[in-house]
Amino acid sequence: xxxxxxxxxxxxxxxxxxxDIVMRCEPTPCGDHYLPAARAGEVQxxxxxxxxxxxxxxxxxxxxxVNPELLYREYIYNTSISLGLSEHFDRYAAxxxxxxxxxxxxxVLDIGSNDGTLLRSFKARGFAVLGVDPARDQAxxxxxxxxxxxxxxxxxxxxxxxxxxxxxxxxxxANNVFANVDDLPDLVAGIRAMLAPDGVFTFExxxxxxxxxxxxxxxxxxxxxxxxxxxxxxxxxxAAGMELIDVEHVETKGGSLRGMVQLAGGxxxxxxxxxxxxxxxxxxxxxxxxxxxRAFAARMDEVRRDLRQRLLEAKARGETIAGYGASVGVTTxxxxxxxxxxLSYLVDDNPARHGLLTPGHQLPVLPSTVLAERRPDWVVLxxxxxxxxxxxxxxxxxxxxGRFLIPLPAVREP
Ligand SMILES: [Zn+2]
Numbered sequence: 001x002x003x004x005x006x007x008x009x010x011x012x013x014x015x016x017x018x019x020d021i022v023m024r025c026e027p028t029p030c031g032d033h034y035l036p037a038a039r040a041g042e043v044q045x046x047x048x049x050x051x052x053x054x055x056x057x058x059x060x061x062x063x064x065x066v067n068p069e070l071l072y073r074e075y076i077y078n079t080s081i082s083l084g085l086s087e088h089f090d091r092y093a094a095x096x097x098x099x100x101x102x103x104x105x106x107x108v109l110d111i112g113s114n115d116g117t118l119l120r121s122f123k124a125r126g127f128a129v130l131g132v133d134p135a136r137d138q139a140x141x142x143x144x145x146x147x148x149x150x151x152x153x154x155x156x157x158x159x160x161x162x163x164x165x166x167x168x169x170x171x172x173x174a175n176n177v178f179a180n181v182d183d184l185p186d187l188v189a190g191i192r193a194m195l196a197p198d199g200v201f202t203f204e205x206x207x208x209x210x211x212x213x214x215x216x217x218x219x220x221x222x223x224x225x226x227x228x229x230x231x232x233x234x235x236x237x238x239a240a241g242m243e244l245i246d247v248e249h250v251e252t253k254g255g256s257l258r259g260m261v262q263l264a265g266g267x268x269x270x271x272x273x274x275x276x277x278x279x280x281x282x283x284x285x286x287x288x289x290x291x292x293x294r295a296f297a298a299r300m301d302e303v304r305r306d307l308r309q310r311l312l313e314a315k316a317r318g319e320t321i322a323g324y325g326a327s328v329g330v331t332t333x334x335x336x337x338x339x340x341x342x343l344s345y346l347v348d349d350n351p352a353r354h355g356l357l358t359p360g361h362q363l364p365v366l367p368s369t370v371l372a373e374r375r376p377d378w379v380v381l382x383x384x385x386x387x388x389x390x391x392x393x394x395x396x397x398x399x400x401x402g403r404f405l406i407p408l409p410a411v412r413e414p
Pocket of ligand 1: 054055
């Protein structure tokens with residue numbers, strides 16, 4: 001891919017041309033490309049962000065693909081500084097080692113291994129480990145920490161080289177990367193090439209059912225190309241010569257789906273009870289049908305109208321408004337709601353974001369301590385899923401007359 005962006009006309013999972021657009025988010029720049037102040041004024045192009053469902057396999061997806069070289073070039077997200085995730089990965093490694101019964105010394109491959117956090121847990125349990133990650137800094141950090149890591153995108157061609165060099169893998173993992181890959185058939189061909197005959201592939205990825213039920217529209221952004229559910233996944237693996245053998249619903253990142261897969265005809269017995277239960281719940285909830293997503297889009301339109309009306313009125317009264325949160329998903333919200341018209345600045349608790357400008361709109365991001373000094377009349381909690389801890393931390397701001405607004409799942413002043 002040489003162009004900055006292209007639009008698919010076929011489903012990235014089953015190849016069907018029957019993609020039905022069910023929701024249109026506003027086009028945004030790369031959502032994570034917060035700019036240093038020295039680059040103020042730089043033009044950041046916007047790319048479309050329509051949401052489609054495949055009428056054949058029911059995969060929810062963004063047909064708009066931003067060139068990954070462009071998207072991940074300046075990737076600043078770092079696993080080990082995300083609170084809670086290290087413990088999560090450590091428990092995950094323990095459970096996987098136990099569940100697969102893979103012998104210590106056998107190889108664990110992690111795709112999208114970031115700075116090697118998950119692999120360090122496997123290494124501590126006596127496994128040989130290998131990471132693959134396209135972000136230069138992350139791969140460098142992982143190698144320095146003793147986790148051998150290829151700085152590359154995982155493809156079938158790379159998998160064949162790695163298989164020759166390192167042998168087959170007992171476990172292949174991909175956490176929160178399965179959604180980020182456009183060429184899913186190639187990814188799975190690579191996994192198949194790496195797996196030992198009795199090996200397992202496990203993945204964790206956002207669950208579209210949770211996104212809709214909990215109104216997590218900030219999970220729509222260009223890195224996330226697919227929004228998974230059990231129904232399309234089962235069919236996809238089957239077509240690729242593999243078998244989905246277990247699924248689990250977990251609470252991380254607003255709701256995720258964890259799946260385990262083996263080569264077709266592999267030695268493990270599928271947990272049909274768990275798979276069939278989740279698939280049936282998806283069918284009953286209409287998550288394989290476009291009208292369910294159109295209804296969701298209509299509900300999100302109402303939130304947008306309500307929020308904009310309140311904030312435009314406040315601004316017309318001369319009140320000042322700040323936003324709380326400066327994540328990749330916040331970019332989606334800022335554009336979808338047109339908040340550049342009303343917000344003076346954002347605040348965030350991550351020091352790495354302080355002093356940066358938001359993608360495209362270039363609103364300044366400041367430390368959250370400025371709320372006590374500047375006392376904006378309103379703070380819109382863009383990081384709305386963390387509303388409770390944020391409000392507790394800034395009780396003094398509220399005591400002094402400041403007001404919070406929580407935008408989702410419906411606009412409310414707490
Ligand atoms: Zn499809």
